[in-house]
Amino acid sequence: MKKFGRGMATIMFGFGYGEGFPDHSIASIEIKEDERIVIRTAAADVGQGVITTVIQIAAEILRINPNYFEVVQGDTHKTKNSGSTSATRQTYFTGNAVKKAAEDMLANLYHYGSLEFRSNHPEIAIEDGKIYMYDDPDDYITYWEMAERVKERGEKLEAEGSFFPVTYSPDENGQADKVYVAYTFLSQVIDIEIDTDTGIIDLLDVYSAIDLGKAINPKNVEGQIEGGTVQGLGMGMMEDQVIRNGKTLNAGMTDYLVPTSVDVPKFKHYLVEEEDSEGPFGAKGVGEPTLIAAAPALANAVYDAIGVRFFDLPISPSKIKKALKEKEENS
Amino acid sequence: MQITLTVNGEQRELEVTPYTRLLDLLREDLGLTGVKEGCGKGECGACTVIMNGELTASCLVPAPQADQAEIITVEGLGTRDNLHPIQESFVEAGAVQCGYCIPGMVLAGKRLLDENPKPTEKEVRYGLSGNICRCTGYAKIIDAVMLAADKLAVEGSDSND
Numbered sequence: 001m002k003k004f005g006r007g008m009a010t011i012m013f014g015f016g017y018g019e020g021f022p023d024h025s026i027a028s029i030e031i032k033e034d035e036r037i038v039i040r041t042a043a044a045d046v047g048q049g050v051i052t053t054v055i056q057i058a059a060e061i062l063r064i065n066p067n068y069f070e071v072v073q074g075d076t077h078k079t080k081n082s083g084s085t086s087a088t089r090q091t092y093f094t095g096n097a098v099k100k101a102a103e104d105m106l107a108n109l110y111h112y113g114s115l116e117f118r119s120n121h122p123e124i125a126i127e128d129g130k131i132y133m134y135d136d137p138d139d140y141i142t143y144w145e146m147a148e149r150v151k152e153r154g155e156k157l158e159a160e161g162s163f164f165p166v167t168y169s170p171d172e173n174g175q176a177d178k179v180y181v182a183y184t185f186l187s188q189v190i191d192i193e194i195d196t197d198t199g200i201i202d203l204l205d206v207y208s209a210i211d212l213g214k215a216i217n218p219k220n221v222e223g224q225i226e227g228g229t230v231q232g233l234g235m236g237m238m239e240d241q242v243i244r245n246g247k248t249l250n251a252g253m254t255d256y257l258v259p260t261s262v263d264v265p266k267f268k269h270y271l272v273e274e275e276d277s278e279g280p281f282g283a284k285g286v287g288e289p290t291l292i293a294a295a296p297a298l299a300n301a302v303y304d305a306i307g308v309r310f311f312d313l314p315i316s317p318s319k320i321k322k323a324l325k326e327k328e329e330n331s
Numbered sequence: 332m333q334i335t336l337t338v339n340g341e342q343r344e345l346e347v348t349p350y351t352r353l354l355d356l357l358r359e360d361l362g363l364t365g366v367k368e369g370c371g372k373g374e375c376g377a378c379t380v381i382m383n384g385e386l387t388a389s390c391l392v393p394a395p396q397a398d399q400a401e402i403i404t405v406e407g408l409g410t411r412d413n414l415h416p417i418q419e420s421f422v423e424a425g426a427v428q429c430g431y432c433i434p435g436m437v438l439a440g441k442r443l444l445d446e447n448p449k450p451t452e453k454e455v456r457y458g459l460s461g462n463i464c465r466c467t468g469y470a471k472i473i474d475a476v477m478l479a480a481d482k483l484a485v486e487g488s489d490s491n492d
Contacts, residue, residue, distance in 0.1 A: 261460050261473060262460045
């Protein structure tokens with residue numbers, strides 16, 4: 001028999017080390033005369049999308065199409081420290097460093113623009129890669145021409161930004177005003193169907209509402225939610241690391257099962273953009289928090305479906321069958 | 332020993348040992364690094380190629396078995412400037428995160444759509460089930476293959492006109 005169940009879990013996740021941990025990120029931007037804008041950051045993109053994110057941030061501040069950007073990343077010879085890609089911190093830390101660098105660059109464009117036009121900020125327009133006076137839009141200088149002119153002065157059209165977060169070390173009771181740099185909140189509802197003959201859980205739908213401040217790239221955010229949730233669901237229903245005497249007995253894809261395309265649910269996402277942090281445009285980290293709610297929401301859905309509470313993971317088909325049998329015998 | 336095989340439409344003659352894996356031949360000898368090694372046991376799908384029309388784990392194929400075979404790797408589908416509709420769909424759907432599984436996923440998608448140009452979502456899920464992805468949760472990869480089916484259907488109807 002198939003039994004439907006719905007479960008929910010809500011989590012909060014403090015990201016970016018915090019606890020007064022010494023941490024910062026540095027980024028720089030250079031506008032080149034050959035129509036390129038180069039961002040330099042040591043932030044490692046491991047697929048989570050930090051490169052896309054920082055390009056979007058810089059393009060927004062510099063009022064130009066993201067296609068002009070290229071990113072030099074993760075090369076200690078060419079980039080300054082951006083800290084680790086961990087703790088769900090790069091959008092917040094390096095996003096802010098790039099935003100500051102871009103603002104410094106925008107200030108430089110106004111500075112050199114004011115020298116060029118012998119005027120100042122209120123009269124000067126900067127947009128779409130062009131600098132001009134509001135009263136004469138046809139007489140413009142492109143960013144690239146400006147880079148050339150700055151070069152002729154023996155200078156470079158470049159800028160740098162760095163970001164140091166505000167966090168406080170905990171007191172002797174482990175308390176602080178602001179332990180982590182910011183918090184991401186996630187609520188998930190999971191619908192499942194359990195086959196009571198086989199004990200197999202069929203994942204139907206996952207509804208996720210994430211308070212992330214600002215979704216700089218909504219599609220990438222969805223990708224983070226889907227990937228994290230499926231890892232959490234794998235932990236919840238199939239991934240079982242068997243350790244005996246300190247050795248993992250199933251260290252391989254043959255006997256350590258992870259979800260495949262036939263196992264995963266359908267997703268619906270609600271992105272809650274409540275700006276409550278110092279993140280770039282209010283953005284908060286969405287990497288790790290996306291994994292946490294899935295297993296508890298699944299366990300609640302299992303309880304809803306068959307009335308049995310499980311207190312260890314994974315909730316495998318054999319555990320479900322055993323629990324159903326015991327429940328029947330006791331009734 | 333010497334073998335002859337066709338890789339991405341080009342005939343190649345290669346000197347191999349009997350225990351060279353097709354995976355290593357493609358990566359090391361031919362420089363086709365889109366073929367990835369994951370588990371090395373035929374479980375994860377990262378080393379997927381299309382061999383004589385079938386999805387094949389290249390880590391399990393001794394090179395001599397590939398003599399006279401026709402192999403397609405991801406490099407045979409499109410170029411950076413001229414992506415195959417399936418690759419284009421992966422980009423548009425946001426299906427790529429770290430990218431390690433993607434060459435295998437793209438080829439699994441191609442094999443599926445070659446055989447079944449209008450798959451249901453469930454058929455797409457089964458078509459991709461031999462390829463493991465740890466980043467994406469699969470949702471956008473499934474979307475990408477569905478999108479590619481639509482694109483290829485439009486292209487097909489254009490060429491029939």
